[in-house]
Amino acid sequence: MRVINEKFSNYSHLITDERIAPHLPETALLNESSFYEYVNKYYQVYLRPRHDYKISILVTSLDDQHFQIESGSLREVIQGKTEVYQFIENNLLDDKRFIIQQAFPRLTVDENHFDIRVYAVKTSSKWTITEKITRISPDGYLITDEVKGVFPLSSVRPVSSFNSIFHEACNQLDKLALLIAEKLEEKYPSCKFVMMDFFLDLLGKPWLSEIRYRFSDGKWDWYQVLRGEKDLFPYLPETYPFHEKVLLYYLEKYNSCIIKPNISQWGIGIAVITQLEDQSFQIHSERSKVPINDFKELLEKIQERYTSKKAYHIQEKIPLATINDCPFDVRVMVQRKNVNSEWVVTGKITRTAATGFIVTNVAKSLSTVEDALTASKIHIKNIDSLLWEIDQLGLLIAGQLEKVYPDSCLWGMDIGIDQLGKPWFIEANLVPDVSIFRYLSDKTMLNRIKEYLREARKKSNDQ
Numbered sequence: 001m002r003v004i005n006e007k008f009s010n011y012s013h014l015i016t017d018e019r020i021a022p023h024l025p026e027t028a029l030l031n032e033s034s035f036y037e038y039v040n041k042y043y044q045v046y047l048r049p050r051h052d053y054k055i056s057i058l059v060t061s062l063d064d065q066h067f068q069i070e071s072g073s074l075r076e077v078i079q080g081k082t083e084v085y086q087f088i089e090n091n092l093l094d095d096k097r098f099i100i101q102q103a104f105p106r107l108t109v110d111e112n113h114f115d116i117r118v119y120a121v122k123t124s125s126k127w128t129i130t131e132k133i134t135r136i137s138p139d140g141y142l143i144t145d146e147v148k149g150v151f152p153l154s155s156v157r158p159v160s161s162f163n164s165i166f167h168e169a170c171n172q173l174d175k176l177a178l179l180i181a182e183k184l185e186e187k188y189p190s191c192k193f194v195m196m197d198f199f200l201d202l203l204g205k206p207w208l209s210e211i212r213y214r215f216s217d218g219k220w221d222w223y224q225v226l227r228g229e230k231d232l233f234p235y236l237p238e239t240y241p242f243h244e245k246v247l248l249y250y251l252e253k254y255n256s257c258i259i260k261p262n263i264s265q266w267g268i269g270i271a272v273i274t275q276l277e278d279q280s281f282q283i284h285s286e287r288s289k290v291p292i293n294d295f296k297e298l299l300e301k302i303q304e305r306y307t308s309k310k311a312y313h314i315q316e317k318i319p320l321a322t323i324n325d326c327p328f329d330v331r332v333m334v335q336r337k338n339v340n341s342e343w344v345v346t347g348k349i350t351r352t353a354a355t356g357f358i359v360t361n362v363a364k365s366l367s368t369v370e371d372a373l374t375a376s377k378i379h380i381k382n383i384d385s386l387l388w389e390i391d392q393l394g395l396l397i398a399g400q401l402e403k404v405y406p407d408s409c410l411w412g413m414d415i416g417i418d419q420l421g422k423p424w425f426i427e428a429n430l431v432p433d434v435s436i437f438r439y440l441s442d443k444t445m446l447n448r449i450k451e452y453l454r455e456a457r458k459k460s461n462d463q
Contacts, residue, residue, distance in 0.1 A: 007050050008099050010211055013187050019179055023208055030098040035085050044103035049096045057092055107200040113137040115199045120181040121228030122192040127181040129174050130227035165204030192403040220262050220313050229400045235425045242312040244299055251275045254316055262311040318424045321376045321417045328352040328372055332394040332413040337455035343398045345391045346452055347445035366439045380421045390415055390423050409456040
């Protein structure tokens with residue numbers, strides 16, 4: 001999927017829908033003339049790059065001659081409209097093309113500005129809202145390009161006098177977001193995944209501020225796409241972008257949870273956070289178990305070792321089945337010979353984690369699923385039924401991810417099995433390691449995987 005995300009083009013397309021138009025800030029291409037027009041007309045204006053997501057600039061009229069410029073941590077007060085435009089052009093535009101938009105006083109949470117990110121996914125014939133999250137700006141920031149916190153929309157508590165306004169606005173968001181997604185599909189028929197950022201003015205009216213189509217390889221984006229298929233709901237561990245409020249909620253609900261980098265490989269950076277019986281905590285990463293005295297210290301350690309370096313999300317910890325107290329999961333190979341053929345499960349193999357490790361990327365043994373289930377402590381009435389369910393889960397996931405990776409012909413699905421024998425989706429890999437199947441004495445699955453790989457390469461070369 002290739003979508004050119006150009007803000008003014010999107011605005012020009014959306015403004016033609018009379019249901020959406022009232023929620024679009026007035027927008028124009030930035031030049032000296034439009035800048036003077038907008039700062040004369042509006043108390044605040046935004047300048048946004050036409051293609052990039054960040055580097056937004058907020059210009060506030062302090063009086064007729066003095067203007068405050070904010071961009072990230074920059075704050076500058078300049079006298080004179082001409083001087084303001086010259087400063088912006090010389091120091092902030094960086095030779096990029098910008099748009100200019102009217103700005104509004106916004107509803108705040110604890111005096112912090114926020115926006116609401118809505119995820120929409122196209123499932124079969126209709127769009128579905130999969131998640132709504134709140135992104136809080138750092139103290140003193142008026143722009144949410146920089147974010148200090150991300151947590152569920154349902155947990156937001158605005159000033160009490162705005163409560164009814166806020167909840168009414170939240171009720172409008174789903175309908176508005178679906179209208180926008182459907183309208184954008186007219187322009188980009190191949191687009192199956194959209195993120196929309198909204199803010200609320202002081203009257204509680206939602207305004208669209210940003211659209212993002214580009215699907216990333218981050219686990220959070222994948223999770224949203226999978227949530228677009230209701231049949232997958234029972235197999236997805238509860239997941240959310242990392243935030244201290246969410247961590248506290250997960251520990252209270254599950255007692256133990258996993259934090260994972262949004263983009264990573266080989267299990268690097270994954271840790272299990274556990275609340276112990278004496279109300280202390282533990283961080284378990286690889287073989288290391290670090291005791292923590294209180295929640296404040298826990299947050300400091302997580303920030304220092306993990307979340308300060310990259311984006312993280314937090315996930316319900318599934319009590320995986322074990323063999324000799326070591327957890328195992330199932331790598332399911334799902335393939336097709338070309339983009340027009342059906343998905344097929346070509347192989348399954350279990351990986352048992354090395355002693356003391358929490359992830360199976362460091363595996364001490366590989367075996368068939370049947371052998372692993374027999375050696376585990378779980379009691380399954382019908383192994384064939386479980387194997388069929390795992391196959392169907394792999395096929396369903398591949399079909400859903402195909403919507404954002406239409407050219408893919410190979411997926412390696414990591415499926416966990418809990419101690420009650422229920423399968424759970426853990427992760428999908430576009431470039432899975434095929435070599436692990438060489439360690440099985442029976443080479444039937446390895447040969448079948450290779451056959452599908454050869455067919456897919458051949459079709460790709462022929463095209």
